[in-house]
Amino acid sequence: MLRISVIGTGYLGATHAAGMAELGFEVLGVDNNPAKAAALSAGRVPFHEPGLPELLAGHVAGGRLRFGTSLVEAARFADVHFLCVGTPPGVNGAADLSQLYAALDGLVPHLTRNCLIVGKSTVPVGTAEALTARIAELAPEGISVDLAWNPEFLREGHAVFDTLHPNRLVFGVTTPDAEWALRQVYTTPIAAGAPVVITNLPTSELIKVSANAFLATKISFINSMAELCELTGADVTLLADALGHDDRIGRKFLGAGLGYGGGCLPKDVRALIARATELGAGESVDFLRDIDAVNVRRRERVVRDTLELLGGGIQPSGRVGILGAAFKPLSDDVRDSPALDVATRLHAIGLDVTVFDPAATATARAVAPQLVFAATAAAALHEADVVLHLTEWREFRDLDPVFLRKVARGRTILDARNTLDPEPWLAAGWDFRAMGRLVEARTPLPKSVPSPAVRDRQPEPARALVAPSPLNRLRARVRRTA
Numbered sequence: 001m002l003r004i005s006v007i008g009t010g011y012l013g014a015t016h017a018a019g020m021a022e023l024g025f026e027v028l029g030v031d032n033n034p035a036k037a038a039a040l041s042a043g044r045v046p047f048h049e050p051g052l053p054e055l056l057a058g059h060v061a062g063g064r065l066r067f068g069t070s071l072v073e074a075a076r077f078a079d080v081h082f083l084c085v086g087t088p089p090g091v092n093g094a095a096d097l098s099q100l101y102a103a104l105d106g107l108v109p110h111l112t113r114n115c116l117i118v119g120k121s122t123v124p125v126g127t128a129e130a131l132t133a134r135i136a137e138l139a140p141e142g143i144s145v146d147l148a149w150n151p152e153f154l155r156e157g158h159a160v161f162d163t164l165h166p167n168r169l170v171f172g173v174t175t176p177d178a179e180w181a182l183r184q185v186y187t188t189p190i191a192a193g194a195p196v197v198i199t200n201l202p203t204s205e206l207i208k209v210s211a212n213a214f215l216a217t218k219i220s221f222i223n224s225m226a227e228l229c230e231l232t233g234a235d236v237t238l239l240a241d242a243l244g245h246d247d248r249i250g251r252k253f254l255g256a257g258l259g260y261g262g263g264c265l266p267k268d269v270r271a272l273i274a275r276a277t278e279l280g281a282g283e284s285v286d287f288l289r290d291i292d293a294v295n296v297r298r299r300e301r302v303v304r305d306t307l308e309l310l311g312g313g314i315q316p317s318g319r320v321g322i323l324g325a326a327f328k329p330l331s332d333d334v335r336d337s338p339a340l341d342v343a344t345r346l347h348a349i350g351l352d353v354t355v356f357d358p359a360a361t362a363t364a365r366a367v368a369p370q371l372v373f374a375a376t377a378a379a380a381l382h383e384a385d386v387v388l389h390l391t392e393w394r395e396f397r398d399l400d401p402v403f404l405r406k407v408a409r410g411r412t413i414l415d416a417r418n419t420l421d422p423e424p425w426l427a428a429g430w431d432f433r434a435m436g437r438l439v440e441a442r443t444p445l446p447k448s449v450p451s452p453a454v455r456d457r458q459p460e461p462a463r464a465l466v467a468p469s470p471l472n473r474l475r476a477r478v479r480r481t482a
């Protein structure tokens with residue numbers, strides 16, 4: 001059976017290493033940070049990812065998975081080496097590839113047998129070709145080293161599932177041997193039906209960045225519609241529902257609100273702009289600048305609204321209670337987090353900001369030590385003049401608005417993620433605001449309107465013939481909230 005090394009054990013690498021062990025391989029994970037390697041060797045995952053600690057610890061204990069710091073050891077150990085190092089933003093948003101080159105420099109001269117190196121990191125198109133040249137310079141005499149690209153599409157918060165059940169596998173290869181080796185590695189998911197796309201190196205690199213750019217485009221598209229909804233009294237969540245019923249469009253990633261963040265979407269959009277510009281094709285991705293701009297505007301909008309809610313003025317003051325710091329739920333990642341960005345901007349303006357997040361307090365405190373972090377949602381809202389819901393953790397939907405009304409000083413909550421049910425908040429006396437979503441108290445059903453169960457058995461009236469009337473609007477609303 002093939003032996004696998006995973007170089008770089010951050011978010012992607014640690015998950016991939018555990019996933020490969022789960023698929024039955026002997027795996028060595030290598031990281032140049034000894035503390036990280038030691039933690040993983042002890043079965044501890046240094047970030048929040050549901051299900052990963054159990055998977056990783058199980059395979060470490062079982063002996064199939066181990067971690068170290070030596071690329072020389074990896075060179076001797078494995079037949080397939082996965083490169084999972086970071087490619088953070090460098091100058092002008094272009095990806096910094098230094099960790100990839102450092103990994104090759106440490107690995108390739110020490111190889112003792114023919115092998116396959118597989119890039120998983122997200123890179124600008126053309127990187128694999130440049131790395132191929134570097135490998136040729138470094139490879140020991142008589143050793144044949146192939147390079148393939150196999151981008152990763154896992155989502156934080158669902159990383160284990162996505163690794164074991166990929167929705168597609170992309171193999172950028174230049175030789176049949178490389179394709180054969182990758183098919184061996186992914187035998188189990190392929191047998192389970194995962195579609196495989198075999199292509200060349202540049203296509204595989206572009207598939208990854210264009211996937212993230214497309215997701216960002218969907219989010220900014222719906223957020224630009226939210227801006228129009230805010231001006232016109234239209235409702236962006238119903239708009240998104242209606243668009244989503246068209247399966248050419250789909251409802252996913254049409255969640256309007258505070259916009260996207262994290263270590264991938266914002267960085268990949270900017271890196272694609274930078275790479276296209278470098279290639280002299282800046283025009284081809286000009287629209288992505290707008291995608292980025294819409295996204296930035298959402299954060300500014302929340303800051304502006306908060307200041308207005310606090311009465312505006314030259315020297316704003318007041319207490320803001322913030323729910324959420326992570327860039328999304330089920331994660332403690334605060335890289336380019338919209339929530340934390342809003343919190344730090346409000347603090348910089350001079351407001352008294354207290355933040356609660358179910359998982360990201362430590363990571364948020366490390367990058368924003370100037371903020372106050374509370375141990376519970378209620379503590380964050382203590383005497384708050386305004387409440388902001390900035391990360392849509394599931395548990396925030398279960399908060400008790402009646403109790404929180406007594407805790408907070410003000411009575412305004414801005415749901416910047418459009419995921420809270422306004423009803424209980426309104427019923428508890430809150431002034432509930434959203435982002436492009438209409439918020440109105442649910443009107444009690446008049447006796448003459450059939451109950452949803454009865455209504456559902458009745459034939460729909462021909463839509464085109466139905467004039468808008470208060471009753472029809474009410475029916476639409478009942479249908480939506482049923």
Ligand code: UGA
Pocket residue numbers: 122152153154155156157212215219252253254255256257258259260261262263264265327328
């Ligand atoms: C993203 C991609 O979804 C993964 O497929 C990809 O593998 C990964 O980047 C990567 O390149 O490593 P991730 O960064 O974990 O995954 O986060 P997403 O679930 O894509 O969410 C990104 C941001 O968009 C979050 O801030 C989220 O709150 C926001 N979002 C998402 C919205 O504002 N609206 C939506 O409808 C959906």
